[in-house]
Amino acid sequence: MNNHKTAVSLTLIGLFAANFAFALPDFPKEAPQRSIDACVAEVDSRAYLVGAKSVVHNVETEERRVSGHRINIKTLVYGEGETLIREYASNCAISGQDEIQRFRIRQTGE
Numbered sequence: 001m002n003n004h005k006t007a008v009s010l011t012l013i014g015l016f017a018a019n020f021a022f023a024l025p026d027f028p029k030e031a032p033q034r035s036i037d038a039c040v041a042e043v044d045s046r047a048y049l050v051g052a053k054s055v056v057h058n059v060e061t062e063e064r065r066v067s068g069h070r071i072n073i074k075t076l077v078y079g080e081g082e083t084l085i086r087e088y089a090s091n092c093a094i095s096g097q098d099e100i101q102r103f104r105i106r107q108t109g110e
Contacts, residue, residue, distance in 0.1 A: 031061035031069035031094065038100060039071045039092035046105050047075060047088050054078045068095040084109070 077086040087109035093102040
């Protein structure tokens with residue numbers, strides 16, 4: 001009888017834990033806009049933008065194995081007459097709390 005009560009208790013605890021896990025919201029596949037904004041702001045603070053008439057950020061996001069997202073940013077810096085004057089490639093690993101965990105930027109192209 002004691003074993004039966006233990007088995008029933010463990011089953012109920014397991015069902016409760018499973019129900020709780022299914023009730024948690026799914027982690028979004030795409031990074032939220034505030035995470036993207038944080039990484040783009042980091043690019044803007046590190047890229048050389050003197051002489052720029054316009055700047056275009058092409059952003060791609062993917063989930064990290066741990067919480068958060070990995071954000072890849074290709075930045076195009078244009079001068080007078082739509083002339084491309086600089087290009088940058090950036091990688092940003094950001095946590096679920098919008099904290100930058102790792103950031104790399106390098107100039108590409110010319």
